[in-house]
Amino acid sequence: MILPSPLRIEPIAGYSPTIGRLVGMLTYARSTTFAAVDGLTMADLDHLQDANSNSIGALLAHFAVVERSYQILTFEDRELSAKENERWSAALKLGASGRQSLRGYPLEHYLDELTTVRRVTLEMFAERDDEWLERSVVQAPKINAHWAWFHVAEDEINHRGQIRWLRARLPKRLAPVRP
Amino acid sequence: MILPSPLRIEPIAGYSPTIGRLVGMLTYARSTTFAAVDGLTMADLDHLQDANSNSIGALLAHFAVVERSYQILTFEDRELSAKENERWSAALKLGASGRQSLRGYPLEHYLDELTTVRRVTLEMFAERDDEWLERSVVQAPKINAHWAWFHVAEDEINHRGQIRWLRARLPKRLAPVRP
Numbered sequence: 001m002i003l004p005s006p007l008r009i010e011p012i013a014g015y016s017p018t019i020g021r022l023v024g025m026l027t028y029a030r031s032t033t034f035a036a037v038d039g040l041t042m043a044d045l046d047h048l049q050d051a052n053s054n055s056i057g058a059l060l061a062h063f064a065v066v067e068r069s070y071q072i073l074t075f076e077d078r079e080l081s082a083k084e085n086e087r088w089s090a091a092l093k094l095g096a097s098g099r100q101s102l103r104g105y106p107l108e109h110y111l112d113e114l115t116t117v118r119r120v121t122l123e124m125f126a127e128r129d130d131e132w133l134e135r136s137v138v139q140a141p142k143i144n145a146h147w148a149w150f151h152v153a154e155d156e157i158n159h160r161g162q163i164r165w166l167r168a169r170l171p172k173r174l175a176p177v178r179p
Numbered sequence: 180m181i182l183p184s185p186l187r188i189e190p191i192a193g194y195s196p197t198i199g200r201l202v203g204m205l206t207y208a209r210s211t212t213f214a215a216v217d218g219l220t221m222a223d224l225d226h227l228q229d230a231n232s233n234s235i236g237a238l239l240a241h242f243a244v245v246e247r248s249y250q251i252l253t254f255e256d257r258e259l260s261a262k263e264n265e266r267w268s269a270a271l272k273l274g275a276s277g278r279q280s281l282r283g284y285p286l287e288h289y290l291d292e293l294t295t296v297r298r299v300t301l302e303m304f305a306e307r308d309d310e311w312l313e314r315s316v317v318q319a320p321k322i323n324a325h326w327a328w329f330h331v332a333e334d335e336i337n338h339r340g341q342i343r344w345l346r347a348r349l350p351k352r353l354a355p356v357r358p
């Protein structure tokens with residue numbers, strides 16, 4: 001996979017021009033997410049800043065199911081099945097159910113999920129063209145595929161702002177003793 | 180000014196195609212900022228969630244000077260002057276100096292600033308083409324103009340995520356007594 005230069009938005013080899021620019025945005029957003037959570041422990045990922053806060057781990061789980069949902073909506077032209085809705089509900093909706101169930105995973109678990117779902121997104125983009133990107137979403141004709149995928153980046157960036165805020169306020173832990 | 184449909188990213192009359200798609204993203208991001216601060220009082224805008232937090236007002240001021248700075252960098256091909264740097268420093272850097280100086284303004288003050296600076300952005304975009312959007316920024320050749328303007332939206336979305344978080348935690352005030 002050819003990764004775009006992180007600080008340029010431009011056509012990328014292997015994608016149609018406008019899809020390439022979009023891939024640049026999605027890739028940049030994802031790289032800042034990875035930087036924002038680098039080195040976090042399971043305790044950090046599970047920490048709740050207050051009674052209404054989402055944990056950083058829950059927000060990472062959210063990114064993966066949001067992206068998977070938009071794959072289904074735009075690549076498969078369908079809505080989520082009842083089973084998918086049920087399985088992803090906590091990560092999609094966050095809040096109380098996310099606080100309850102999205103805990104106890106190490107960072108690698110979330111990063112693996114994100115990497116796996118992104119691989120599919122990029123494969124699907126490589127098979128499509130700019131005309132596809134501009135067409136209306138079948139199940140939601142007020143939006144087009146380009147907006148849908150801009151929104152995937154936009155939602156991630158929104159919550160990444162929250163992750164940065166939360167990370168700066170994690171309880172300080174004693175550094176591990178070095179031998 | 181023709182506003183794009185908020186839920187489509189596509190060419191917009193009056194702009195070259197790729198600039199039009201970018202305008203769609205910037206416009207959508209700005210509309211969600213305005214929604215996130217709708218109805219806030221001066222006390223809400225000045226409130227500090229904790230000793231290291233930026234107020235919502237300071238974040239709104241930040242959006243305006245970031246956009247103005249990228250206008251200078253990409254439309255005027257220069258860096259900020261010492262005078263501009265000094266005048267905008269608190270809003271650009273946020274943190275302690277922002278907490279001290281960016282207070283005491285009503286919501287309209289911030290929204291007017293944002294509207295004024297955006298008007299210039301859109302005028303400048305209307306005069307330029309997609310080739311301009313892809314060229315390197317003279318003063319920062321590792322980035323191109325498209326990335327610069329994506330970043331303006333991206334930075335705003337990041338902090339809008341924080342604004343939503345902060346707004347949900349504003350101290351509850353007694354509703355004004357209705358006659």
